[in-house]
Structure formats: C-alpha cells, structure tokens
Amino acid sequence: MSPTPAVPTRSLGVVGAGPRTLVLLQRLGARWAASGDDRPLDVHVVDPFDSGAGRVWREAQDPLLWMNSRAADISVLPDESVTGLTEPILRGPGLAQWVADHRAALAHEAALAGDDLLREEVLAHGPGSFTSRRLASRYFADAWRRTLDALPAGVRVHRHARTVLDLTDDPVDGSQHLHLAGREDTVRVDAVLLVQGHLDVRPGPRERRNEAFARTHGLAHVRPGYTSDQDLDVLRPGADVVVVGMGLAFVDLVVRLTEGRGGRFSENPDGSLEYRPSGREPRLHTGSRRGVPYRSKIDYDLPRDLGLPRHYSAATVQAQFGDAALDLRADLWPLIAKELAGAHYRELFRTHPHRTTLAAAEFDARFSRAPWGSAEVDELVERAVPDPADRFDPADLDRPLDAWWGTSGDEVHERVLDHLERDRARRSDPRHSPDGAVVAALLSAYVVTAGLHAAGRLNARSSALDVDGWWHGFFSYVASGPPPHRLRQLSALARAGVLRFLGAGLEVVADPVTGTFTASSASGPHQVRARGLVEARLPVPDLEWTSDVLLTRLRERGDVRAHQVLDGEARLSNGRLVVDERARLVRDDGSAHPRRFATGAWVSGEGAAPAFARPGTDAELFRRADRLAAELLRATRDAPAAPAGTTTLSDLPGERR
Incomplete structure (x- = not known):
C-alpha cells in the first residue's frame, strides 16, 4: 500500500496571548470554517505570560491590584446583542456572569488554598464589582479553554511560552520565521500578527x-x-x-x-x-x-438609548468639512464638545426634568441648531438649567484647578482633597446620571475619531500628536479612571x-x-x-525607545516604521507602529509587508482601543477582530502551500489542538 500523501497546511504566528488574541482566535475559527478551504490552519501563539490574560491581567501579580472597569462591563465572548459576525459564533458569559456561575467552586478553591482575600472577593462579587486582576485572569483562562474547545477540527492552536527575539523572511519562499528565546530552531509560518499589548521602553x-x-x-x-x-x-x-x-x-x-x-x-x-x-x-x-x-469610574449603568452619535459622526464631519484635512482640536473638538454636551442635556431632561425649565423637545431643537461655544447656546443653557452644577462645562471637567491659586501648601492639599471627594460622590450617584451620559458620548466620539484617523482625514499634527496624545489623555482622564x-x-x-x-x-x-x-x-x-x-505613569509607546528585542531588530532593519509626518518643515512622530488599511506593517520605504500585521496599543491610532467588550452593546470589538481574521487568512491563503511537517510544533502539548 502506498503511503498517504501529506496534507498541505496553512500557518499563522501570533505574538501575544492577551484578550485581543483570545477574541481573534474565535473569529479565525469562524472565518476558516466559512472559507471552505480544507487545508488545516496551524496557529502558533507566542507569549511568556498567561493564555488569554497576557502580561497585564496575568494571575501572578499583587492580589490587591484591580481592574478599573466594573465586572458588568467586561467580556471577551460575544453575547446575543453582537451582530454582523461570520458564523459560527461562540457566545458566552461576561466576567460578572462567569463569576456568578462559578462562585461556589471558586470560593471552595480559595478556601482550600487558605486565600481568604480571594474567597471574600468571590463571595461578595457582583455586576458592579471592580474585580481583582488575578480573579479576572481566571475568567480569561476559562474563555481561552472555551475558545480552543469550540474551534473547528482543522484549526490547531500551538502555545509557546517564550519570548520572540526576531522575525525574518525566508529567502526562498518568503515564509516567516519566528526566532524564540531558548530555541535554536525557528517557527515557520505563512503570516505573523503582532498583538503584544503593553511593552517597556528604555529610559529617556x-x-x-x-x-x-x-x-x-x-x-x-x-x-x-x-x-x-x-x-x-x-x-x-x-x-x-x-x-x-x-x-x-x-x-x-x-x-x-x-x-x-x-x-x-x-x-x-x-x-x-x-x-x-x-x-x-x-x-x-x-x-x-x-x-x-x-475622574472616578461611573459606579452605575451608563445611560443608553441616547441616539449616539448625533452631532459628531463621519456624516456630520463630511457635511461640514468635505474632504479637507481636519485638525482635531480646531475643527473636530467643537463637534465633540457638542456631542458630549448634547448627551448630558438629553439625559438631564429625560431623567431629571424637575431640574429644568424648558420642554425637552424645545431645548433639543434649539441646542441642535446653534454652534457649540456660541452665545445662543450659553443663553439657552442658562435659561433652561438653573443650577450650575447641572450644566456641562468641558473646561472645568478637564482642568478643575486652572486659574486657581492657593496661599499655602495646606490650602492646595485641601482643595484637591475636596475635589476628589466631590467627584467620587457625584460619579457614584445616579442623580448625576448626565455624567454617565457624557462618558457614553465620549466612547462614541472615540470610535468616530479613530475612524477618521484610520481613513487619513486628520492633518499631520493631529495625526502624529493629538490622537494618541491630548485626545487619548482626555479620554482616559474622563472615562477610564479608577x-x-x-x-x-x-x-x-x-x-x-x-x-x-x-x-x-x-x-x-x-x-x-x-x-x-x-x-x-x-x-x-x-x-x-x-x-x-x-x-508614576505607564511607558509611552515609542519605537525608537522600546526595550522589546523583536521591535528593536525590526526597526534597525527598516522592517517597521513609526508614525511620522511632515508639518511644514517639522518632522512629527508619535512613536507608534504604522499599519496600512489592512493592518499590514508598513516598512521604512513606505511599502506594506504582505505577511506581517499588527494591532493593539503600540499601533498608531489604537492607543485607547478596548481589549474588552461591554456586554449588551453590540460591541465593535468582535467585528473588528472578524475583519482582521479575514485579512490574516487571506495572507496565509496567498502564501505558497507548505507540506505537512514543516511547521514547528508547540512547547506545550497540553494546549495543542
């Protein structure tokens, strides 16, 4: 009997094993099943840290450190609200539901380990809880197992608990070779995705x-x-x-x-x-x-059904500015501020009408017609909202100490302490739900801004400096606090x-x-x-200063480039990786590498892109991963077929599928 011919395979390398990779694997399985391609797909995931959690959410860290989002707002598995995905869809619980479903087992496990802190957390955990990172890591680990178990038989995941030191092209067929720490051989794949999350930088x-x-x-x-x-x-x-x-x-x-x-x-x-x-x-x-x-995280459910976006969308920007290059501060900020204020006042009039003096429809019509910052808006708000505490003031929201001077260190200390306590109380009180509406509108505005940036609509300075600088800082301060x-x-x-x-x-x-x-x-x-x-700040992503060996070697060879533009004679850079519209890494010469892709915090324009989805919101996170999965499969499909046995297998047989 003649031997059975080897079946050609397709292969993908993924550098990073955090939540983004977890979501991507779900979509890769669905896209592969829908493709009709009978060639097996080997996915090699390389990361020294925990599967699904990565470095930031790994279990082995200080047990006192928490996530800064409520459990009810975190999921890496799509729920029934998520639409527009390639079938099949692995639906599953968010973090809050998962803890509730496994409460008894988790508490018993913690008790056996003598871990009273974890046991108390599990027993008291609810949708409004801010979860410890080590408990969250168990949710990610379970979601990782669910994801692997649900993959079609032709998609095989190989896990390498190592660090990638280099990535090189095969001189013969253009395949990609991942060079791993502690190994002489390489992992040969058709295409590679960098999704490394947060990295360190060398001191400046x-x-x-x-x-x-x-x-x-x-x-x-x-x-x-x-x-x-x-x-x-x-x-x-x-x-x-x-x-x-x-x-x-x-x-x-x-x-x-x-x-x-x-x-x-x-x-x-x-x-x-x-x-x-x-x-x-x-x-x-x-x-x-x-x-x-x-600013404190909102401690109640964010208002919904606000009709977002209304004043700041791709359509409103196009109608006002046409195809002109846009300045984020000068051109777009007035629209963003109006979007935030509009959400604030819609929620105020809808939920707290007794604190207003006009009919909601009249206020909304007049507010919608008037430009932000105009005397007409100021007069309208002063008439319709008697209490200054109910008015939206973006300058005070952003810089509450501007133009204030204390006569002593004690006075300054007490002023900041008073601000802190008032802010915490207000953002934990649904009577101030317009604050929650502002956060919801800011999340919407971030998505719109990211889309404009990705479409190349922003001018040089805004693209290089504002998106991942001022704008990201404002977003984090208002919407992503402790x-x-x-x-x-x-x-x-x-x-x-x-x-x-x-x-x-x-x-x-x-x-x-x-x-x-x-x-x-x-x-x-x-x-x-x-x-x-x-x-006390996180390292700012900067390709020139990264301590990551892989990115350093790629930069030295010109295989990656930092986002850099000319503003007149000035050369501006935000230090982050440049990718094209298909998420392919752009080289120093401006060409896109056909087999290398990147996403995550180190990619220009993605500084605040979420790694999690908020349940019940039809989160874009999953559709974004679905589109990326399609691009990656296209790259592996277009690569020359490799015979079975040419791809290095896993260090961890227990995680192989």
Missing part, C-alpha cells in the same frame, strides 16, 4: 538624568513602568517621596505602598473610611499637570497624613545644592524637598 534623557542624580546623592528613583512589575523597596518607610502623575499607575503605586505594606482600611460608624498605617509607608507628595486624580472605592482610599490616606496633594503644573528639579528632588506647583507657593522620586 530625563529619566537617565534623574537616575544619575539619585545615584550621586543616595536618593531613590523609580522610572515609568508597569507598577505590578516595579521594585518599590527602594522607597524607604517614612521617607518623603515626590510622585509625578495621578492616573491609574499612581493609584496602583499607592495601593502597593500602603495596604501592600501592611496598612489597613476600616469603615467608621458614619460610613467614612479610615486608614491605619503600618509604619512602613513612605510619605507621598503627588501632583501632575492637572493636579487631580483621574474605581470609586480607590478614591475613597486616597481620601483616607490623605486624612491619615500618608498622602499629600501638591496641585497642578507640577515641576520637579534635581537640586544639587540640597541634594534632593524639589517639587513646586502652579497651584500655590509651596515647595517639597524629597529623597525619592517616582514617575
């Missing part, structure tokens, strides 16, 4: 100067990085430490340096939160450009004397005379001298 000139100053004077310095991975032991108990930044990295830092060092929070009879120090905490003095923490309870904790820490607020416009200098880091603020006359400095 400012960080290097601060590190050198700290070494010379025996000080502590912590440069930007992922807080769960940083060594904070250099920050000594009782030492004065200046913290630059008040976003999510700052919140995680504070958690690790307080509760993580043995301090305890307790509820007082009046409902307030009190912090009991362990004595091992440093004294933290913090400020930033805004001088206030990111859970409300974290702000309660910051308030308790401030009242316990562990945390001091310095205000806006923070400046820190390395003072050789005093041998300290000296901080001052635009909010008051005070100064702080400290023996420690923490730059």
Whole structure:
C-alpha cells in the first residue's frame, strides 16, 4: 500500500496571548470554517505570560491590584446583542456572569488554598464589582479553554511560552520565521500578527538624568513602568517621596505602598473610611499637570438609548468639512464638545426634568441648531438649567484647578482633597446620571475619531500628536479612571497624613545644592524637598525607545516604521507602529509587508482601543477582530502551500489542538 500523501497546511504566528488574541482566535475559527478551504490552519501563539490574560491581567501579580472597569462591563465572548459576525459564533458569559456561575467552586478553591482575600472577593462579587486582576485572569483562562474547545477540527492552536527575539523572511519562499528565546530552531509560518499589548521602553534623557542624580546623592528613583512589575523597596518607610502623575499607575503605586505594606482600611460608624498605617509607608507628595486624580469610574449603568452619535459622526464631519484635512482640536473638538454636551442635556431632561425649565423637545431643537461655544447656546443653557452644577462645562471637567491659586501648601492639599471627594460622590450617584451620559458620548466620539484617523482625514499634527496624545489623555482622564472605592482610599490616606496633594503644573528639579528632588506647583507657593522620586505613569509607546528585542531588530532593519509626518518643515512622530488599511506593517520605504500585521496599543491610532467588550452593546470589538481574521487568512491563503511537517510544533502539548 502506498503511503498517504501529506496534507498541505496553512500557518499563522501570533505574538501575544492577551484578550485581543483570545477574541481573534474565535473569529479565525469562524472565518476558516466559512472559507471552505480544507487545508488545516496551524496557529502558533507566542507569549511568556498567561493564555488569554497576557502580561497585564496575568494571575501572578499583587492580589490587591484591580481592574478599573466594573465586572458588568467586561467580556471577551460575544453575547446575543453582537451582530454582523461570520458564523459560527461562540457566545458566552461576561466576567460578572462567569463569576456568578462559578462562585461556589471558586470560593471552595480559595478556601482550600487558605486565600481568604480571594474567597471574600468571590463571595461578595457582583455586576458592579471592580474585580481583582488575578480573579479576572481566571475568567480569561476559562474563555481561552472555551475558545480552543469550540474551534473547528482543522484549526490547531500551538502555545509557546517564550519570548520572540526576531522575525525574518525566508529567502526562498518568503515564509516567516519566528526566532524564540531558548530555541535554536525557528517557527515557520505563512503570516505573523503582532498583538503584544503593553511593552517597556528604555529610559529617556530625563529619566537617565534623574537616575544619575539619585545615584550621586543616595536618593531613590523609580522610572515609568508597569507598577505590578516595579521594585518599590527602594522607597524607604517614612521617607518623603515626590510622585509625578495621578492616573491609574499612581493609584496602583499607592495601593502597593500602603495596604501592600501592611496598612489597613476600616469603615467608621458614619460610613467614612479610615486608614491605619503600618509604619512602613513612605510619605507621598503627588501632583501632575492637572493636579487631580483621574475622574472616578461611573459606579452605575451608563445611560443608553441616547441616539449616539448625533452631532459628531463621519456624516456630520463630511457635511461640514468635505474632504479637507481636519485638525482635531480646531475643527473636530467643537463637534465633540457638542456631542458630549448634547448627551448630558438629553439625559438631564429625560431623567431629571424637575431640574429644568424648558420642554425637552424645545431645548433639543434649539441646542441642535446653534454652534457649540456660541452665545445662543450659553443663553439657552442658562435659561433652561438653573443650577450650575447641572450644566456641562468641558473646561472645568478637564482642568478643575486652572486659574486657581492657593496661599499655602495646606490650602492646595485641601482643595484637591475636596475635589476628589466631590467627584467620587457625584460619579457614584445616579442623580448625576448626565455624567454617565457624557462618558457614553465620549466612547462614541472615540470610535468616530479613530475612524477618521484610520481613513487619513486628520492633518499631520493631529495625526502624529493629538490622537494618541491630548485626545487619548482626555479620554482616559474622563472615562477610564479608577474605581470609586480607590478614591475613597486616597481620601483616607490623605486624612491619615500618608498622602499629600501638591496641585497642578507640577515641576520637579534635581537640586544639587540640597541634594534632593524639589517639587513646586502652579497651584500655590509651596515647595517639597524629597529623597525619592517616582514617575508614576505607564511607558509611552515609542519605537525608537522600546526595550522589546523583536521591535528593536525590526526597526534597525527598516522592517517597521513609526508614525511620522511632515508639518511644514517639522518632522512629527508619535512613536507608534504604522499599519496600512489592512493592518499590514508598513516598512521604512513606505511599502506594506504582505505577511506581517499588527494591532493593539503600540499601533498608531489604537492607543485607547478596548481589549474588552461591554456586554449588551453590540460591541465593535468582535467585528473588528472578524475583519482582521479575514485579512490574516487571506495572507496565509496567498502564501505558497507548505507540506505537512514543516511547521514547528508547540512547547506545550497540553494546549495543542
């Protein structure tokens, strides 16, 4: 009997195993099944971190660190609301439902392990909970198993728990070779997708100067990085430490340096939160450009049925500007602000009509006709909304300390503390549901802006600097802040004397005379001298400064390029990877590599693209992954067929399908 001929295969390499890859695998299976191609598809997923969770959401990290979205707002499996996908569709629970379905087993497992913290979290967990990252990692792991189990027999996933060091072209047939740490052979595939998520960068000139100053004077310095991975032991108990930044990295830092060092929070009879120090905490003095923490996450369901988008959509932009190049601040911000304000007032008139003095239809008609920023809008709002607290003020929302000056450090501290407490209370109170409508409108506006950017509609400066700079920063500050309870904790820490607020416009200098880091603020006359400095922010994606070996080697060969444009004679860059309309990596010479693709935080224009879906919202995340899966399968289909046995198999047989 003659031997059975080897069956040709198609193959794909995926660098990164986080939530985006998890969703992509679902869509790859469906697209492959619908293609009618009988050639098996081998998918090689390479990542040293947890399958489905990746680095950021991996289980092995500080158990005190949380996600910053409510459990009810997180899913990586499509629900019944999701439409427009290639069949078959693997539908499944979001995070909140998954914990509810597995509550007894999870609690029992935690009890057997003696993990009281996890057991208490599981038992108290509900849709409004902000889940610990290690519990969320179990949801992602379960979703990964569901996804692999549901793949058609012809799609086989091979998992490599390693780091990719290089990616090269085969000189004969153009296939792609992934070079993995600790292996002499390579993984040969037809096409590759980079979906690496968050990466580290090398210290820039400012960080290097601060590190050198700290070494010379025996000080502590912590440069930007992922807080769960940083060594904070250099920050000594009782030492004065200046913290630059008040976003999510700052919140995680504070958690690790307080509760993580043995301090305890307790509820007082009046409902307030009190912090009991362990004595091992440093004294933290913090400020930033805004001088206030990111706005609290909304602690109730966001308003729906707001008719979004209304004032800011691709159609309204086209009608107003035609095919002209658009400036995000000058041209689009007035439309964005009107979209946010319109959602605010629609929710106010719909849900809280007793706080208004006009009929909702009359207000909406007059508001829709008038340009944002006009006297007509101002007069309309003043007449129809008597309480200034019910009015939408984007300048105050963005920069609440602008044009304010305190006479002392104590006054500045109390002003920021008061702002923090009022913000937390307001964004946890459905009586202020127009704030939630603004967040919903901002999510809509982000999608519209991303579409305009992807279509090449923005001018050079906006495309290079504003999308992933000012715009992403505003979006994160308003819509992606910490859970409300974290702000309660910051308030308790401030009242316990562990945390001091310095205000806006923070400046820190390395003072050789005093041998300290000296901080001052635009909010008051005070100064702080400290023996420690923490730059509490995530690394900004920058291809020139990445410490990732793979991207560095690709950049050095000209195989990738950073988003760079000319604005007159100035060359502008946002440091992120450039891809074409098919998500293919663009090389230095401007050509797109036919077999290399990229998506995620390091891709220009995708800085705030979500890795999760919000259940019940027909999330675009799944359709985006569906389109990307189609492009990847096209690339593997167009590649020369490889005989069976030429593709390297997995390091982890247990995860092979």
